[in-house]
Amino acid sequence: MAMHDVVIAGCGISGITAGLQAREHDLDTCIVERAATDQVGKKICGDLMMQESITRIEQKFGISIENYPLKGLEIRFSGIGATHVPIPLCTVDRWQLGQACVNEFLERGGILRRGLVRGPVMKAGSVAGVLTQDGAIDGSVIVDSSGVSGVLRRKIPSISCEKDLLGLAYREILRVKDSIDLEYAVLNLDNHLIPEGYFWCFPKGAHEVNVGVGGLVKGQTHLKKKLTAFIDSMGLEVRDQIDSGLGIVPLGRSLASQVHGGLLICGDAANHVNPLTGEGIAPALEDGYHAGLTAAEALEKGDVSCAGLWNYNVAFARGYGKVHAPLVFLRDFLVSLSGKELNFLLDTVIDGENLGEIIKGNLPSIEWENISTVLSHLMRFPLFSRVYSVLKKMRNIQRLYAQFPTEQGMFFSWKNRRDQLVGNTVKR
Template sequence: MANTDVLVVGGGPAGVLSALTIAKKGYKVILIDAKPFEEIGNKICGDAINLGPLKLLEKELGIPLPHGEEVADIVEALVFQTDRVTFPLFGDGFVLNRHPYGQRLLKIAVESGVEVRADTKAVSAIVDETSVTGALVREKGNKEAYEIKAYITIDCSGRNYQIRKTIPSELFPNLERKMAKRDVAASYREIIRLKEDHHYEKKILLIYDSIIPEPGYFWIFSKGTKRLNIGIGWYLDMSVEKGMKELFRDVLHKYYPPRTYEVEDKGGYTIPTRYPLMNAVASGFIAAGDSAFHVNPFSAEGHGPALSAGYYAGKIASEALKAKDVTEQQLWGYNIAVMKDFGLSHTKLQLFTEALRKVKTPGLEYLFKRKILTQDQFMTLHGGNSLGKVDIFKIILKGFPRYDLLYNLYKIAKGVQKFDHLFARYPSTPQGFSEWENEFMSIMNDIRNW
């Protein structure tokens, strides 16, 4: 007998959106989070977010865009920068104050009927012979764990992916369980207050500094005229001689020498940063947000995708409850929605990340400085589209004699094409998935080993 229709584990953006979408349809939802209620939504982050997912929530759920104290700055441009090159791209969005925004979403969830159990940690999944049936949970200060039984359990526990990793592997062969070191980035950031106004208003900068192992980067995001969110991050499989905080300080002091700023807040955490799980459902189970690798693998933006994935998880779960069928087959529509929204584009962006591991910052500088790759062409590839024949010819001419770089561009363009064809055949049901996934892995492994 279930205690609730749906159990959502984690009250970050993915969890709150899943929970409120389902509660708005009239189903019973329990949301648990390890944090105290008033701390839910407060996360160490770069705080930048694209407009797209926020517009989706406004359109589908009537959730107003961030406003008032939730907005630290508006974003009008995303700028790639190295020691020698600056490469502006356009982008609409916000730099948020995540805590008040997260608390507003939580309030909407509560008003929609979600029961929130704060200070409550999921320990492991509960399963029967065919399905995930809830989770074993423990309240803070209480040694005894207890069970919450649900028809559907949604894992939104972020980097911990507490439910997905504790589902017995033999039960659902289509569901991946691991999180490899090369797919997780370590990251550290500070919010600083400057004595003088800065020059980064309405901008977010991704800085590829040669002392940070590629494809890692240093970021500067404006949080108003005198405040900046500044951070650093790289993959866990990279070896670096200095500690992260020491390297952070070295790079920061190139821009702001000691005593020109005060640190308001600081902290670090890890970010799963890879192409998304190709399947994130099992009978009675959905994974959304960081727990399903929904972070953009190039920019490490995961807030927006977590909101969108949370909405899709909630929508598909509500439809399954209505149909009284929570099998993998019924929940499969969630995979299709994610693939259509950002699954394919994030997979293509993985190609850029792999290329950057190979060509390194000087290679990137060469491409941009010699204008081998123009801003428009970069945007085309970055958006996951192929370049025209004339463009490719021009690139080859201008790329002489750095054919190693051209080879990497060629691999990106080829990979983009292959994924386009493969994703057009993404299975409409779980049948045929394992064959499709083998094909996917063979392309991905080829790219990773080129």
């Protein structure tokens, strides 16, 4: 069988973006996807995207995507209060998004093969292809975009040894009777209903919503009951259910390294979902772009070793990585708070605009106003102390990711420092 320049396992957002970017450089690119072509894009997700991601897809690949614009994110907590985060968002039809991208890929000369990827083809310790039920498909650079299953990376000992934190999410797309009076995507933290998770309600139109529940919980029946209670609390009168389903969500930290000889790891396979909002499309787009670009650069230089592909690690760590890593600390802190504590925190210490900046990776500094707030609420000093500790950890790990080594030889020293900072902060 002919050798491809790039072989991609999975036709999700990161996989199709990697394929489109590889075709930008005229690389012989083959995507292996288990679903039929007309089923690509059918996935259990929140359908939420950043507006800038829509713009990027259109500018980079000429693909226009219909979307329902939202003003930002509304975070509610235990029925006590809410704060608004002004980040332009939108909801999309995930299937239409997938179809538009795969059609563009095929028009550009990409190859889409239907098959179930079972693992990597290994040669001299490097990945040199993928194994399917019909045999091997060889490639110079292999991209694991197989989602949370990570069918390739889990067969690489140096990468598979990293711990995963996986959660469940159950979502329904509903048509409702009355017009939806929501201008924001709603994220509800309610530790009475779901102690280690959250609910969401993302409008998709005047009479359509994507609602769901996710977190460190067990069982579809349990989640469905919780979601029904949340739907009632939102005052939604359901006309009919358009779709429903259960999915697995990566909730832990990103892989320390997303690179092996001949292999790049993208999207959910690398645990790149936004820890706070659960949004995975924006990081998947970023991963796919850098994977395609890195593959092209490595092939041009004739070096697809781990060192030759190392720039992909650097691009992630110094880009989205330094945004993602602090948000894991923040997510774990927020879900540990009571409703009253969360209400006080977001009403007094961190407002919606500050939280929006944090989500973008811009961490706040401790200013005089913060000190004045502490002095005027001495009874809340233990909470302020915890906030300060979390912000310090967030700044330290962000600084570390910004210093990710450009040479592979310095990686283990960096990883040891990361592991020391992370400690046992993630609940298991």
